[in-house]
Amino acid sequence: MDSEDNETIETKLKSITGGKLKWGLSAAGYLDPDIFKFYQSHGVNVLSGYGMTEATGGITMTPPTEYIIDSVGIALPGITLKIAYDGELCLKGSYVTDGYYKEDDSDVIMDGWFHTGDIFEEKDGHYFIIDRKKDIYKNSRGQTIAPQKIENLFQDFDSVKSVFLVGDGREFNTILIFPDTTNSLNNIETTDKQAIRDLYSSIILSVNSFLSPFERIVNYVIINRDFSAEKGELTAKGTFNRKNVLKNFFNIIEPLYEKNYVALHSGSKEIRIPNWLLREIGTVRTNVEWDGQKVSIKGQTESLLVSWVDTKIQIGDFTYSIDSDILDFDALIQSPTHWLGNFGITEFTGPMIYRLKEPELYITIQIHEPKIGTSFSPVTPDNNNN
Template sequence: MKGTGHTEKELAEIDLVRPLLSDFLSIWNEFLRTGRLDVSYFNDQFTALLKTGVVPDFIRLDEFRQFLQSWGEIAEYPEISGGLYQSLPLEVAEEFLRRLTGAVKRQEADSAVSPESEIGEVLFFLKNPLWLQRVSAAGRHNTWFDLFLGLIQAGNFHVGNFFQTWSKHYQDEVVFKCSRNGQLHHMNWEELQDRILRTGKAMQKFFQESGTKPHVAIISRNRPEMVVVDLAALCFGYVNIMVPDNATPDDMAFMIDDSEASLLFLTDEHQLQVLLPHLPGIEQLKKIVLFDGPSETYDRKVVSYKRFVQSAQLSGKDLEQEFPGDIRITDLATIMYTSGTTGKPKGIMFSHLNIISKRFARALAWPMVGENDVFLCYLPLYHTFGRWLEMMGSLFWGATYVFVQSPSINNLIREMQIHRPTVFISIPQKWQQIYQYIAQQIDLERAPLEQIKNMLDYCTGGALRLGLSAAGYLEPEIFKFFQQNGVDLMSGFGMTEATGGITMTLPGKYKENSLGAVLPGIELGLAADGELIMRGPYVMIGYWKAPGEESFDSEGWFHSGDLMKKDVDDYYYIIDRKKEIYKNLKGQTIAPQRIEKLFRDIEAVKRVFLVGDQREYNTLLIYPNYQYQDVNLRDMSPVELNEFMQSLVVSVNRFLAPYERIVQFRVIDRDFSQELDELTPKKTYRRKVIEKNFRAEINRMYQAKFVRMRFKQFQLL
């Protein structure tokens, strides 16, 4: 061992542990050949090996690389790993991870260990629910998050590494289910990886030949191809941009242009025709790919998804290659747009570290979720709730992800009955609708408890055990209804800027009107005025091309714009909003100032006030400008004044996305007043006060009955 650079003490430790390591590998390799194993003795050897405390000294040895590789293999045998998850001392595993992380940080370029692969095997082993439930029971969530984070950073464990490791172990397991043309289709991990490789290689060829910036924009309704393109871009290190398909064509074009996308994926020709008039002038956009179609001939700029993938002309050897190895976890991975408070949408930048670290945080918060769970894909994949928690969460847990054809309540219940989800993540509206659906079937006040439970099981498939309601307010009565009938429904709060959730009520520990306690891996605080502030590895990098809008202070705190308080159990409660933004009942983000601003150039209007926070649709309070010279508004009858104002509202609605549009309005008989505390000294709105003072007018706008008309792209009320 001379010339190795080890001290005499280290050499002595190596001499001690090498027989243990060789014996362990011999036992394991024999099991892989014959299937015979003394599980108790094997587990003792595994624990003893970790206790040696000289892991860093073996980072260069092939045997140690094999040892790390075996972690993922062991995880595939529950009859073996189950014993380790129950018996391996937490403190032994913790010390091993600290030493392993330190060793990876110190390793030289020619090390025998490949962090991107072997580190993934260790992480795959440790994300098991049996292990994480022990961590949770010991109250060591934050300790383990820090350990996971250290290993992720040291091993540069990015999205491509994650997917490649997980797909190797889950190969034949079903990952997606999707109904098309009355047929239920399944996709396993091996097929998903094949599609990701083919799509990623086609992107690679396009970017190399076009010489354009590798930015990929996606505008689509939820479908498996959308996820494939998303994952392909992430795994190949190309920046992808999720553009909301319910945005206005102008805003869609802005996001494509602003993000510098040169490659665009769309659902179909209908979407293309809507968008085409708004695309001229976006010079960097070189290729448009349609998931469905095209059926007619366009210029060479537009191709079908099938033809785009075939253009790479891949051989079997190409598909055996791994994802590119030059990705860094701190690299920009994706941009997601959210409503600007007064102007155009703003892009939120996420790194691979943001994405991966959040998955381990969520796993520690929900240690009971695992490979046998079933999730429904119905929340939009261009929102953090659907993309990160539903989609990436389902992949991380090795669960089954079922694409729902329509989010309507009748279809949702039908799909629940077919696919029997075990976990349901939703905005408040769907929990309300399920509750109301059941209330229409039976008398909840008189029916026996067993009948209520049976009806809930009938509606949801009978397997639902966990739920999360976030992105809006849900009545405590509804939380308690589900909790009393076998569904542990939790409340949560999050922000796009923090990759979604940052607080959640703990399993079995719901508190009325609370947003819950902080998730592992993020630090929360309250500023002097009560504003919630946060920092941590899954908080965004920043805003794309908008450094002046960044909400980080000099100490690295991100300012949420929400005023909160917390109780003695560190559960958070929202008091008010500091920023001019809200979410409707469907969880869609709306910036009222931006909509109100559209009326500023209309001389017949003096003041407008948008209402819609936690409501099904937007309404408007209007105070006319009675000094308007062109038309004498005071001489109009109430009916004439309403018709005149309605024409103005209709004209403004043309510039709004369907979910932003104003459905009802009321002409009010007085202007807002500073004396009544409705306006600040700067004449800005005190929104809570205005809503309180005009409560009667507002409530009347939500008592009206509307007919629902569903079109291909949107819904009218």
């Protein structure tokens, strides 16, 4: 309907709503900003709010003429808000409950503040919900990740009906995708499998461009059913029961983490690219290719020369001798004596290669010769400066 002219749209809206609707309120769940803008541009002022029963309903709401994308508004009269050290929204006020019936030791109320269990950010008086505190997790490196924030980035893609982020305690994030089968351009049964992989890989790359390296998605799987309330995977509000999703899809999730690298082959030779590097670069496993001459990434201009003949392998600007048919790129990166001065490698990996914590020598390969024009001549003292 949004492709039609304004007059036709407004006529249809008045027919559906009765013609007198001027105000609306969205709360209790995420609503795409495009929906707010659609109604607001056609005479229906839809506001965004946040509330809970313990506060007798409303806690925040956007002022009528101050809609801000993803904001749930400002504090309503009678409500005082603060954000705790861990990001949790706390509130107090004359109509906020001071406890639960027959629960004298509840830790929800501390020092007069009601703790909502929701993580928020505040900017210029407006509040933005990030995730449920209980849903936020840390990866294997101790970095904090808010899954709902990442999952919401898939809302704009017609080919995705549902998405669930996995990564609690893991080295990297992956996702479960349930496709929108009503989209005629995305018929999983009849469309070429490579085209399907390319489609969803491109969607993930788009999402990754908005994320920090540690938040990025490295791998994914398309699931054959949507998440279900009957199976305990969704709450009555339609939000995830994350524990049950992880349990019910365990056999699908585990293969996503079986290897901490992607293996690329050319004949009998194998290159192993670590998943953490894919995350830093911002791509997914299926987008990395090696044609025997160079490693390239779909959708990106960067590539790395990797040409292998017998026991000699050219990587970027250097030629190495190698005692194995497997090149472990993770081990190579951890051994800076093998790549310092090799701009082909450092330009491909980006600046993260310089953030090594514990360098370790990679004994399987040795520098055979650098690129012509690069010198490793030993430094000799100048006798005149003794």
